[in-house]
Amino acid sequence: MQYEGVLRKMRTEIGHPIQYYMLFEDDFLNVNQVLDKTLTIHFIKYQCLNCGENRPIYRQGFCKSCFFDTPSAGDWIMRPELSTAHLDKEDRNLEYEKKVQLQPHIVYLANSSNIKVGVTRKTQVPTRWIDQGAHEAIEIVETPNRYLAGITEVALKDHVGDKTNWRKMLTNDVDDKDLVEWRNTLKPYIPDEAIDYFIASNSETNLEFPVLRYPKKVKSLNLDKNPEYSGVLKGIKGQYFIFEDDTVFNVRGSEGYYVGLEIQ
Known part of the structure; x- marks a missing residue:
């Protein structure tokens, strides 16, 4: 074939x-x-x-000129805390940014090579976890926009990692963790603006890769x-x-x- x-x-x-x-x-x-x-x-x-x-x-599937021009490669993609659509403020294309940023977002914990915190649109659960090679993950906060999820991630990064060791993930050198316990441990560090969106009663999702x-x-x-x-x-x-x-x-x-x- x-x-x-x-x-x-x-x-x-x-x-x-x-x-x-x-x-x-x-x-x-x-x-x-x-x-x-x-x-x-x-x-x-x-x-x-x-x-x-x-x-x-250059990056993310784009040539160099497109990477610095297309709205789908703005800095807020990698750094959600830089989102400004909720302020009606444009980065590259306000219509596109409102469409993506002003929708429910999830702050999550995922275990790929180690426990890390991340942000994704609610519609991308569990796709985002699969893409990162996580064998277990859990939602901890659901916010109405990307900015609130972003500042929550920034606050939690002081207490848990935000990067995946891809080599460790691929060799399957991983340990199972109690993500419910981790979620509850991190709750006191969630910013005041986002604490009302804390998810208190869910369980972790386990993923099986081929x-x-x-x-x-x-x-x-x-x-x-x-x-x-x-x-x-x-x-x-x-x-x-x-x-x-x-x-x-x-x-x-x-x-x-x-x-x-x-x-x-």
């Missing part, structure tokens, strides 16, 4: 295990069906997710340095492919790369 198209973040579907899909312009691939088969990835060109031009990808074998020591595939790679797919976790030779490939980190895929 052969596929061709621009890489985007894989779509996911909750299940036991989670189902992964790659979407192309005229086709799609259920990646779970490729497990234990040889997958060849061939880099063909760049295709910016905004302008569509064959320009080197992995046949975890790598012992990960080797990252970079398509700029190695434009063609072939290996037996042994698992999918987060947004990563895991291959038999311990090579891992970050699909989301390669958004905007136009590739050919061959499955044998």
Whole structure:
């Protein structure tokens, strides 16, 4: 089987295990069906997710000029506390920013390699946890906008991490934690503006990834340095492919790369 198209973040579907899909312009691939088969990835060109031009990808699937222009790459994406739509104040495009920022957001705890705090739109639960490779997660605050979620995350970062050790996550070197206990421990540090949105009575969500074998020591595939790679797919976790030779490939980190895929 052969596929061709621009890489985007894989779509996911909750299940036991989670189902992964790659979407192309005229086709799609259920990646779970490729497990234990040889997958060849061939880099063909760049295709910016905004302008569509064959320009080197700078960040988040965008060429450099689009990254600093498109509203979907504003600083508030990575730093929710910088959101200003609730003040009717524009960053790059107020209409877009209101659409994204002025909707319910979740502050959560996720355990991928360690416990971390994060923010996502309510509609992105549990997708965000899956993308981070979390094997367990829990909502702790639900706010009406992105700004309140952002300042809550900033306050809690003084007491719990906000980064995932992706290498540790991919080797499955993780411990189960009592996230309900952690939620209650962190409650006193929630800002006054957001404390009314604290979620006091929920349980953690557990996630199962389609992995046949975890790598012992990960080797990252970079398509700029190695434009063609072939290996037996042994698992999918987060947004990563895991291959038999311990090579891992970050699909989301390669958004905007136009590739050919061959499955044998």
